[in-house]
Amino acid sequence: MQTEEEILKIKKVKNTAVRTVVLRHLLSQEKAQSLKDIENALAYTDRSSIFRTLKTFEENKVIHSIEDGSGMTKYAVCAKGCNCDPKDLHYHFYCTNCDKTFCLFDVPIPKIQLPENFKLKQANMVVKGLCDNCNK
Amino acid sequence: MQTEEEILKIKKVKNTAVRTVVLRHLLSQEKAQSLKDIENALAYTDRSSIFRTLKTFEENKVIHSIEDGSGMTKYAVCAKGCNCDPKDLHYHFYCTNCDKTFCLFDVPIPKIQLPENFKLKQANMVVKGLCDNCNK
DNA sequence: TAATCTTTGCAATCGAGTTGCAGTAAAAGG
DNA sequence: CCTTTTACTGCAACTCGATTGCAAAGATTA
Numbered sequence: 001m002q003t004e005e006e007i008l009k010i011k012k013v014k015n016t017a018v019r020t021v022v023l024r025h026l027l028s029q030e031k032a033q034s035l036k037d038i039e040n041a042l043a044y045t046d047r048s049s050i051f052r053t054l055k056t057f058e059e060n061k062v063i064h065s066i067e068d069g070s071g072m073t074k075y076a077v078c079a080k081g082c083n084c085d086p087k088d089l090h091y092h093f094y095c096t097n098c099d100k101t102f103c104l105f106d107v108p109i110p111k112i113q114l115p116e117n118f119k120l121k122q123a124n125m126v127v128k129g130l131c132d133n134c135n136k
Numbered sequence: 137m138q139t140e141e142e143i144l145k146i147k148k149v150k151n152t153a154v155r156t157v158v159l160r161h162l163l164s165q166e167k168a169q170s171l172k173d174i175e176n177a178l179a180y181t182d183r184s185s186i187f188r189t190l191k192t193f194e195e196n197k198v199i200h201s202i203e204d205g206s207g208m209t210k211y212a213v214c215a216k217g218c219n220c221d222p223k224d225l226h227y228h229f230y231c232t233n234c235d236k237t238f239c240l241f242d243v244p245i246p247k248i249q250l251p252e253n254f255k256l257k258q259a260n261m262v263v264k265g266l267c268d269n270c271n272k
Numbered sequence: 273t274a275a276t277c278t279t280t281g282c283a284a285t286c287g288a289g290t291t292g293c294a295g296t297a298a299a300a301g302g
Numbered sequence: 303c304c305t306t307t308t309a310c311t312g313c314a315a316c317t318c319g320a321t322t323g324c325a326a327a328g329a330t331t332a
Binding site for chain 1: 287288289290291297298
């Protein structure tokens with residue numbers, strides 16, 4: 001596992017106090033985090049600072065965002081080597097019971113045969129249902 | 137093509153003036169519509185009535201909703217015979233240039249191999265890029 | 273017809289996301 | 303170092319899509 005400092009250095013994002021704690025928090029969580037999740041976890045950091053930090057991270061491909069249909073955008077740290085290209089696509093799983101969103105890095109996305117002359121740039125693939133913990 | 141009345145009858149939704157015009161509008165559009173799109177098209181119908189109509193339609197599987205990442209939920213009429221089951225899944229294409237969202241009924245979704253004990257119930261699959269009209 | 277339930281329209285509210293601005297901190301130039 | 307410039311942070315205010323409370327209007331049932 002890389003440290004926060006290493007990741008920011010690789011992605012050419014200047015290291016600051018807020019950025020370090022936000023990234024550390026994201027790395028420590030198994031599920032994707034909303035702005036509110038992060039705000040609640042980092043009690044003394046301002047929402048707009050976190051918000052701008054997330055935007056900066058996303059622009060520089062430190063994290064990617066997920067629209068899971070819960071009404072709040074979730075964020076997760078990109079896998080090592082990810083460039084957020086179509087080749088880096090992966091499914092996200094949203095558990096409708098426990099409200100957690102996971103990256104399914106290990107489930108391959110088959111090639112999508114788009115209609116003629118359509119150009120794929122990115123995608124937001126959210127699969128919904130019950131996670132292993134809730135499907136008992 | 138079925139009429140609005142036929143569709144509502146099949147889906148067991150009582151026919152009212154608002155429901156008819158909302159459904160008629162959705163049927164007439166090739167791209168998925170947001171609440172605002174519908175509101176603008178139906179000048180004398182109240183937003184909250186349209187909103188509640190959309191909720192009713194969705195509950196009764198007359199339409200399905202799409203989170204395309206534009207910030208506004210889009211709605212499209214379900215294909216004939218659709219029960220909004222996993223088998224009825226289809227991709228949605230969001231054109232980042234013209235801001236239109238289409239249902240790609242003709243592009244098959246391969247079987248998704250979820251991790252052990254995960255249960256698929258539904259999905260929101262949005263592919264983003266340029267549509268044929270904008271990719272010139 | 274009267275009683276009941278549903279739908280509709282209006283206004284108000286909610287909440288996630290976003291922005292302006294001033295203060296602070298960090299980097300660059302001398 | 304000290305000054306100048308640039309970037310980051312915190313606060314408050316605001317935007318806008320979504321949602322709800324309520325009363326009036328309409329439809330259904332007894």
